[in-house]
Amino acid sequence: MGDKKPPLIIIAGPTAVGKTSVSIEVAKNINGEIISADSMQIYKYMDIGTAKISKTEMNGIEHYLIDEIYPDDSFSVSDFQSKATEYIALIRDRGKLPIVVGGTGLYINSLVYDLDFTQAISNWELRSKYIEKAKQYGNQCIYEELKELDIESANRIHINDTKRIIRALEIYHETGKPMSYFYKDFRKENDKYNIIFIGLTMDRDKLYERINRRVDIMIESGLIEEVKKLLNMGYSEDLVSMQGLGYKEIIQYLKGNYSLDESIEILKRDSRRYAKRQLTWFRRDKNIEWINIHDFDNSNKLIDCVVKNIKEKL
Structure with a gap:
């Protein structure tokens, strides 16, 4: 990529x-x-379940696309792409370097690759229709429809992942193209930036241990109270935000469909599955320079390695 x-x-x-x-x-x-590329941390009031960074943890570093919208606001990949592009320019105008950080693959791809999401708008009417259908007839029903329209996405999405099944159906009906079309071969690289792409990884068993522990910490920190508060504020369980990991499982507990232990186990399991999907997603990208956290015996050495890697490419 060019120096300019x-x-x-x-x-x-x-x-x-x-x-x-x-x-x-x-x-x-x-x-x-830092610009967050996390599809859940963008919502206000959703802090514990999204493992949102606190002001203290920010340590004086400015963050963008965190706490920007309300849980009942719509926010598409296209919205992310345009907002993040604005913030990249703003950060550069401030004489700083923009760093995009997150695990939402499609958000990141919208910046790294020349993807046009302008058509893939959110259709709330369609979304509500599918949420109702899933409630009435079960996930199997909407999953079968997705299999007919977009078998690639159906193979990649778990049958219990209502949110992503509906999003895939929505994209198909809105654009006339399957969601897999937008993923395929990552399309053309975005030549606006000199992209320095770092991927952090670790031993899978250790990662799963960390995920399980993180869920325990969320429960200890008041996740149940956070979900109750959101419901009391009038945010419906049908919202895309409330279908997010950490929220839908606790809602099922509050409704009496699961015991607390069952909800916690489901949340841990689904979080592990999500991490596995994220790794599969990012591993397809040959431009990522992977750094394994366990290759370093302390965090300073890890940071030095990441910084050195970036500075060499600036």
Whole structure:
């Protein structure tokens, strides 16, 4: 990539791998500011279940696309793409380096690749129709429809993942193209930026341990109270935000469909599955320079390695 292009640093990886703490230290080292590429942390009031970074943890580093919209606001990949592009320009105008950090693959791809999502708008009427259908007839019903329209996406999405099944159906009906079309071969690379793409990874068993522990911490920190509060504020369980990991499982517990232990186990299991899907997604991208956290015996050495890697490519 040409030297004249402005740099865009991306730090990606699965949930609970440690992207937040690494990105803060990296930002301090290279005079950067952070744009979140997390489809859940964008919502206000949803803090514990999204493992949202606190003001203290930010350590003086400016963050964007966190706490920007309300849980009942719509926010598409297209919205992310345009907002993130604005913030990249703003950060550069401030004389800083933009660092995009997150695990939502499609959000990251919207910046790394020349993808046009302008057609893939959110259709709330259609979405509500499918949510109702899933409630009435079960996930099997909408999953079978997806299999007919977009077998590739159906093979990649778990039958219990209502949110992603509906999103895939929505994209198909809105654009006339399957969601897999937008994923295929990652399309053409975005030549606006000098993209420096770092992927953080770790031993899978250790990652799963971290995910399980993180869920326990969420429960201890008041996730149940957070979900109750959101419902009391009038946010419906049918919202896309409330179908997110950590929220839908606790809603099922509050409705009496599961015991608390069952809900916690389902949340842990689904979080592990999500991490596995994230790794599969990112591993397809040959431009990512992978750094295994366990190759370093302390975090300073890890940060030094990431910073050195970035500085060499600036």
